[in-house]
Amino acid sequence: MSRRREPVPFAFTAEADPFRSNVAPPPRERPSAGQVAGRALFGLTLIAGLAGSLILGMPALSQDAPPAQTQHSVASDGR
Template sequence: MSRRRETVPFTFVAEADRFRSNVTPPPRRRASVGQMAGRCLLGLTIVAALVGSLILGMPALSISHSPTQTQQASHGR
């Protein structure tokens, strides 16, 4: 039996990892001041929404063991 030359089943996959193009991509444009300000405001809005929902949701997540609520429920009938 002859041995196969390929180390992987598909040679083009292995060659794609080693391939380097001689064409350089164009340089990226810098974001304008308005775009940077918009990104900052969007980030701050998302963080503020998460913090606000956490603050508003904390009373609902806390477990209250006050005896007045259980006594009122049992004597209310």
């Protein structure tokens, strides 16, 4: 029993169906010890950078002390 095929706008997609295979792709290679160490070091560097920027940026974000002086424009002194 053969299937009746409908016209497809792209011929290569219609012709690719009969050539499908049940062969599985080869398994992925396991990363070497150097690659694992490099990825871990890169991740630790990113985390340390984010933590450092947070620690250094916290004093700038705090609103504990009000400003000592209010600034005013010198141009408005003569009015």
